Amino acid sequence: MTSTRRRLWLVELLALIATTLLGVPTAHGAEGTSRTPDRIGYDVALRSDATGTNWTGRERISFTHTGTGPALREVYVRLWGNGADGCGGPGSPSPVRVSRFEGGTADAPSVNCTALRIGLTHPLAPGARTSVSFDVSLTVPDRMARFGRGGAYRYLGNALPVLSVRDEAGWQLAPDVGFGESYFTLAADFRVVLDHPSELSVPATGTTTTRPGAAGRSVTVSTAHHVRDFAWAAGPFHTATATSPGGVTLRAYWTADTDAGGVTLARNEGARAVDTFGERFGRYPYGELDIVLSPDFTFGSMEYPGFMLVWAGPDDSAVVHEIAHQWWYGIVGNDEYTSPWLDEAFATYAQDLFYGENGEGCWADVYWPRPDAAITSTMGFWARPPGNNGWTAVVYRAGSCALHDLERELGSPAMERTLRRYACDHWYGVSTNAAFMRAAQAASGRDLTQFWAEHRIRAQDS
Secondary structure, three states, rough: OOOOHHEEEHHHHHHHHHHHHHHOOOOHHHHHHHEEEEEEEEEEEEEEOOOEEEEEEEEEEEEOOOOOOOOOOEEEEEOOOOOOOOOOOEEEEEEEEEEEEEEEEEOEEEOOOEEEEEEEEEEEEEOOEEEEEEEEEEEOOOOOEEEEEEOOOOEEOOOOOOOOOOOOEEEEOOOOOOOOOOOOOEEEEEEEEEEEOOOOEEEEEHHHHHHHHEOOEEEEEEEEEEEEEOOOEEEEEEEEEEEEEEEEEEEEEEEEOOOOHHHHHHHHHHHHHHHHHHHOOOOOOOEEEEEEEOOOOOOEEEEEOOOOEEEOOOOOEHHHHHHHOEEEOOOEEEEOOOHHHHHHHHHHHHHHHOOOOOOHHHHHHOOOOOOOOOOOHHHHHHHHOOOOHHHHHHHHHHHHHHHHHHHHHHHHHHHHHHHHHHHHHHHOEEEHHHHHHHHHHHHHHOOOOOHHOOOOOOOOOO
């Protein structure tokens, strides 16, 4: 063994020992240092109406200018809940509205009312910390969606305003393209207080406690650390709590029309999956995981840190895939607009491993809808005419097939070590195409240029 390889082996061994013995890595990942603002804290208090449709209150965002160069004179807040409705119209305002700012002055919303520039009252020097605050008004749209409602149930995914990211390319202000995800946020701490009618259960991101409020009302307090977003639901859910063998609390919530067999399957597979992925990629760090189940999720399923909306049928559910996203998007973040494969393909690959599938023959399910399509194509590419036809076949299926092929290239033990170490190195940080390609190249010891070309994987794409 050469001295260089000995050093690499020692670094890998130490990282594996640290992850195994300490449970959860604490580093943000080296690639997160050029992004700002960071060290973000959200303090939110909202009160709902009788049905959980309307929520009003106040949000305060604290942050540090972690970038280099000149002072930060502005921040952008993303109002992703307006993605489907945009700026609304006469008598039909945007679902997410903010007002009465402190700490800065807001411009008119842009990017179809999903981005809001706030000029800071005082320029923020590198290393300095400040906050902005504003009133928030949320109206859950009357449609079945991540941010939507059906029957007596309300779902508030991507409803809460969150900070945008500025990097070397500037402020990341991607549009909502109407399918998939365009989100890009840094890990943050949330404390969210939700005042609601007592007859409504309110599952939410983070560790939750519920106490009595005013007459007929309850207050649910959720605290979450190192998460990229915050989501919740409200309704007369049935509920049950269990603990996985690995010590993770799983709270299941399901609608009245959810099949009992689907609930049992999702709960059992959920407990196995969170422990299995914890052993493979690094221990699940959030303590609690809320799984909201319904057969009426026409949008499919959706992951949030510590919280999931999962379609459930009598003998099938997407719970394993969404739990895999707790690592690939949640713990190891990525810009979902520029690199959607870094969460969707990796979650699909993890799902395959859970079910004992090795990807043999998986390319039969793949087709390339355009000659210039690539596994690493951006959501902007898939949003261009002729539309998103084929994007799931490429991003999900071809991407996971490529990871199975990479496993055959490296060998299964080396692939498992590589992904575990990669997760450790980017824990609470941001993954990029180039970073993953470098990690695989280092693990291979062989030139993977031809492999990347054959699999249409590029460090940068359009």
